[in-house]
Amino acid sequence: MQAKHAKYQKLIEYCRAIPPTPTAVAHPCDQSSLEGATEAARLGLIAPTLVGPRERILALAKSRGIDLSQVQIVDVPHSEAAAAAAVQLVREGKAEALMKGSLHTDELMAAVVKRDTGLRTARRVSHCFVMDVPGYDETLIITDAAVNIAPDLEAKVDIVQNAIDLAHAMGSEARVAVLSAVETVNPHIPSTIEAAALCKMAERGQITGGILDGPLAFDNAIDPQAARIKGIKSEVAGCAQILVVPDLEAGNMLAKNLIYLAKADAAGIVLGARVPIVLTSRADSVRSRMASCAAAVLYAHARRGMTALPA
Amino acid sequence: MQAKHAKYQKLIEYCRAIPPTPTAVAHPCDQSSLEGATEAARLGLIAPTLVGPRERILALAKSRGIDLSQVQIVDVPHSEAAAAAAVQLVREGKAEALMKGSLHTDELMAAVVKRDTGLRTARRVSHCFVMDVPGYDETLIITDAAVNIAPDLEAKVDIVQNAIDLAHAMGSEARVAVLSAVETVNPHIPSTIEAAALCKMAERGQITGGILDGPLAFDNAIDPQAARIKGIKSEVAGCAQILVVPDLEAGNMLAKNLIYLAKADAAGIVLGARVPIVLTSRADSVRSRMASCAAAVLYAHARRGMTALPA
Numbered sequence: 001m002q003a004k005h006a007k008y009q010k011l012i013e014y015c016r017a018i019p020p021t022p023t024a025v026a027h028p029c030d031q032s033s034l035e036g037a038t039e040a041a042r043l044g045l046i047a048p049t050l051v052g053p054r055e056r057i058l059a060l061a062k063s064r065g066i067d068l069s070q071v072q073i074v075d076v077p078h079s080e081a082a083a084a085a086a087v088q089l090v091r092e093g094k095a096e097a098l099m100k101g102s103l104h105t106d107e108l109m110a111a112v113v114k115r116d117t118g119l120r121t122a123r124r125v126s127h128c129f130v131m132d133v134p135g136y137d138e139t140l141i142i143t144d145a146a147v148n149i150a151p152d153l154e155a156k157v158d159i160v161q162n163a164i165d166l167a168h169a170m171g172s173e174a175r176v177a178v179l180s181a182v183e184t185v186n187p188h189i190p191s192t193i194e195a196a197a198l199c200k201m202a203e204r205g206q207i208t209g210g211i212l213d214g215p216l217a218f219d220n221a222i223d224p225q226a227a228r229i230k231g232i233k234s235e236v237a238g239c240a241q242i243l244v245v246p247d248l249e250a251g252n253m254l255a256k257n258l259i260y261l262a263k264a265d266a267a268g269i270v271l272g273a274r275v276p277i278v279l280t281s282r283a284d285s286v287r288s289r290m291a292s293c294a295a296a297v298l299y300a301h302a303r304r305g306m307t308a309l310p311a
Numbered sequence: 312m313q314a315k316h317a318k319y320q321k322l323i324e325y326c327r328a329i330p331p332t333p334t335a336v337a338h339p340c341d342q343s344s345l346e347g348a349t350e351a352a353r354l355g356l357i358a359p360t361l362v363g364p365r366e367r368i369l370a371l372a373k374s375r376g377i378d379l380s381q382v383q384i385v386d387v388p389h390s391e392a393a394a395a396a397a398v399q400l401v402r403e404g405k406a407e408a409l410m411k412g413s414l415h416t417d418e419l420m421a422a423v424v425k426r427d428t429g430l431r432t433a434r435r436v437s438h439c440f441v442m443d444v445p446g447y448d449e450t451l452i453i454t455d456a457a458v459n460i461a462p463d464l465e466a467k468v469d470i471v472q473n474a475i476d477l478a479h480a481m482g483s484e485a486r487v488a489v490l491s492a493v494e495t496v497n498p499h500i501p502s503t504i505e506a507a508a509l510c511k512m513a514e515r516g517q518i519t520g521g522i523l524d525g526p527l528a529f530d531n532a533i534d535p536q537a538a539r540i541k542g543i544k545s546e547v548a549g550c551a552q553i554l555v556v557p558d559l560e561a562g563n564m565l566a567k568n569l570i571y572l573a574k575a576d577a578a579g580i581v582l583g584a585r586v587p588i589v590l591t592s593r594a595d596s597v598r599s600r601m602a603s604c605a606a607a608v609l610y611a612h613a614r615r616g617m618t619a620l621p622a
C-alpha cells in the first residue's frame with residue numbers, strides 16, 4: 001500500500017513536466033479559491049487569468065499577503081459576469097482550462113452549457129471525482145456523482161468515455177466497473193441492464209480505451225476476494241480504477257462515504273466541455289485543489305494531442 | 312457442405328437409439344397428422360396414444376390403409392376435449408410428449424397453459440424452429456417465431472435457455488446469436504440493449520450452457536465473412552447455431568424466408584411446459600414432422616436425466 005496522498009503527489013509531479021496551462025479562474029473572491037489559483041500557479045500547473053471584481057480581488061490578496069503583480073485580472077462586476085467572461089476567454093482561445101472560484105457551481109455550469117455562447121461539444125458534460133482512497137491501491141475515478149442527475153444509456157456512454165479519457169490523460173489504464181446494487185442482470189433493475197449494454201458497447205468499439213465490466217456491486221468492484229467469492233471472472237472486478245455510478249444520488253452517497261468515513265481525498269473535474277473545468281468546493285484541502293488542477297491540466301494536455309476532438 | 316436433409320436424418324438416427332417416448336397425440340383427424348403419428352411410431356420415435364373421436368380416427372385410418380390395431384385411442388368427442396384429455400395424460404404421467412394433430416395451435420396451447428389443469432412450469436413456454444437450411448453447416452434453432460409475441464427481457468431469458476437446452480438435447484453445442492437490426496448497441500433500439508443484457512447474464516451464470524453474442528445482425532450471425540468485415544470478434548458471429556429473434560414478427564418473417572426462399576426444412580417444437588410439444592403444420596413434409604418428433608423425444612429424454620427440472 002502506498003503512503004497516504006502519494007497518488008496525488010505523483011499526479012502533481014507528473015503534471016509539472018508540462019508548461020503551465022492558461023486557465024480562466026471565475027470569481028476567485030474568497031480566500032480558498034484565490035489561494036488555490038495562486039498556489040497552482042506557484043507549482044507551475046496553471047497560468048491563471050483571474051476573472052472578477054478587480055478591487056475586491058486585490059484587497060483580498062493584500063489581506064492574505066498574496067502577490068498578484070504578475071497575474072492578469074479581467075475586471076467584471078459580479079459572479080454571473082465572471083462566469084460569462086471566463087467562458088468567453090476559453091472561446092477566444094485564451095484559456096485551455098476553467099477553474100471555479102467563489103460562485104455557485106450551477107452559475108458557472110449555466111455559462112458553460114449555454115447554447116450559443118457556451119462550451120458545449122458533441123460529448124455530454126460530466127463530472128469525475130478523482131479520489132485518493134487510503135487502503136486502495138488505485139486512484140479511483142467516480143462518475144457521475146455531481147452533474148448528471150439520472151443519466152440514460154446515451155448519457156452514460158459519454159460519462160464512461162469522459163472518465164476513460166481522463167484516466168488515460170493521468171497516465172493510467174482504464175478498468176471500468178459499472179456499478180449497481182447487484183452483480184447479476186436483473187430485468188427489474190434498469191441500471192443492471194444498462195451496465196450490460198455499456199460492456200457490449202465497449203466490446204463493439206462504441207466505447208474505446210477501457211476494459212468494462214458490470215453490473216458489479218461496490219464490493220465486487222474494489223475487493224478481489226469479494227469478486228472471487230461471487231465467482232466473477234473479470235479483469236475489472238476487485239481492481240477497478242473507474243466506478244460508474246447508476247445516478248447522482250447513489251454516486252453522491254458513495255463519494256461522501258469515501259471522503260468522510262474512508263478519509264479519502266477528492267479532486268473534482270468536469271469534462272465534456274471544450275476545456276476541462278476544475279470544480280472544487282470550499283471544504284476541499286489545498287492538496288485536493290492541486291490534484292483537481294493537475295487532472296485538468298493533464299486532460300487539457302492530452303486533448304491537445306488528440307486527433308479526434310469531441311467537436 | 313452436407314447433403315440436403317442430412318441434418319434431419321442424423322437427428323432421427325440419433326433418436327432411434329432411445330426407446331419410443333409415450334406421446335399423447337391431440338386430435339389426429341386429418342391425413343397428415345394421423346400419418347405423422349403412425350410414421351413416427353413405425354420409426355420407433357414415439358409410442359402414441361391417439362386422443363380424439365375414435366370412430367372418425369378409425370375411419371380415416373381405414374381409408375388410408377393405416378393399421379391402428381396396436382395403437383391406444385382415448386375417445387373424446389371434439390378437438391377442445393382432445394386437447395384437455397391429451398394434457399391430462401401428461402399430468403397422469405402416461406405421456407412424456409405432446410403432439411398436435413388437426414386442431415388449432417391456440418386450442419392446444421390454451422389447454423397447455425391453463426392455470427390449474429395445464430402443464431405450466433416456472434419456465435416460460437416458448438417455440439423453437441429446428442431448421443435444416445441448405446448451404447448452412449449448422450442445424451439452426453430459431454426462437455421465438457411462433458408463441459411469444461413481444462417478449463420482454465425476463466421472457467427472453469427463458470426463451471434462450473429453452474433453446475440452449477434443446478440444442479444440448481440434440482447433441483449440439485449452443486452458440487447463440489441474439490439478433491437485432493444492427494450489431495452495435497443503440498440506445499434507441501431496445502432489442503440491442505436486451506441482447507447485451509442477455510450476454511452479460513450468460514457471463515454471470517444466469518443463463519447456462521450456451522455461448523452468447525449479440526446484438527448481431529442476421530448476416531454477422533451466420534456469415535463468417537460478414538462478421539469479419541464488421542470486425543466482430545466473437546465465438547458466435549458467423550457460425551451461430553441458435554438465432555434469438557427480437558419478436559414474433561421479425562422471427563416469423565425470418566423463418567418463412569428461410570423456408571420459402573432458402574428452401575429450408577422446418578421442424579417445430581414448444582418447450583418450457585412439463586413436456587415438449589410437437590407442433591407441426593399441415594404444410595410440413597413428413598421429414599419435418601419426423602424431425603419435430605425427434606427433437607421432442609431427445610428433449611424429453613434429456614429432461615429425464617436433468618437434476619434440476621424447471622418445476
